Amino acid sequence: MASTEAEAGTAGVDGDDAFQTYYNEVKQIEKRDSVLTPKQQIERLIRPGSSYFNLNPFEVLQLDPEVTEDEIKKRFRQLSILVHPDKNQDDPDRAQKAFEAVDKAYKLLLDPEQKKRAIDVIHAGKEYVEHTMKEKKKQLKKDGKSTVVEEDDPEMFRQAVYKQTMKLFAELEIKRKEREAKDMHERKRQREEEIEAHEKAKRDREWQKNFEETRDGRVDSWRTFQAKGKKKEKNRSFLKPPKVKMEQR
Numbered sequence: 001m002a003s004t005e006a007e008a009g010t011a012g013v014d015g016d017d018a019f020q021t022y023y024n025e026v027k028q029i030e031k032r033d034s035v036l037t038p039k040q041q042i043e044r045l046i047r048p049g050s051s052y053f054n055l056n057p058f059e060v061l062q063l064d065p066e067v068t069e070d071e072i073k074k075r076f077r078q079l080s081i082l083v084h085p086d087k088n089q090d091d092p093d094r095a096q097k098a099f100e101a102v103d104k105a106y107k108l109l110l111d112p113e114q115k116k117r118a119i120d121v122i123h124a125g126k127e128y129v130e131h132t133m134k135e136k137k138k139q140l141k142k143d144g145k146s147t148v149v150e151e152d153d154p155e156m157f158r159q160a161v162y163k164q165t166m167k168l169f170a171e172l173e174i175k176r177k178e179r180e181a182k183d184m185h186e187r188k189r190q191r192e193e194e195i196e197a198h199e200k201a202k203r204d205r206e207w208q209k210n211f212e213e214t215r216d217g218r219v220d221s222w223r224t225f226q227a228k229g230k231k232k233e234k235n236r237s238f239l240k241p242p243k244v245k246m247e248q249r
Helices: 002-033 038-046 057-061 069-083 092-110 112-142 154-213 215-235
Strands: none
Touching (some): 038 092, 057 069, 057 092, 057 112, 069 092, 092 112, 112 154, 154 215
């Protein structure tokens, strides 16, 4: 029992050490990438798969999740100037797409709710990888094998967290689009029903109006018809049987 607890504690320490190493390496990468040239930043932001890579606003702005609002604003100004179409007139279309990605990420991080959501996803990605590592080690120990896993390597741990985080962002985006499509379909259906109800009410009103407007004409026509019928009956002649003469003897 004591051995199990010690191993669990060791696994927790190993996980924390791995994450700290991962965190330090991420900061080094951010520092390196932060000085990319405008063309390199544009390429980074619109590379193949960027529609999913850019779902993480911290990834777009190359910021740590714990940054302050002032740091977010400062980074936005720096990056937006680098990729602004006016500063990249030799490649304005791609620069515009990169600028839009930066602007979208910036606005998301200024929204407290959206920022918290992004941080939660990042933390969930890390926790998932750590949990997976523990499960792997547990199974290896049960099988009597070495409990060393590939995620023990700081670089592999970093890649695993990055991939899992990106996957979570992608799954959330897919679900969001599905809800949006469903809501759009429902709004369209409701709108069609409203239009149909409106058209039906309009037809009913027109029918009622025509009915009221032609009532007197219908009554007069009926009266005329009845009068003509009585007149014909009055003028109608009937054949009278011939008189029978009495025979005289």
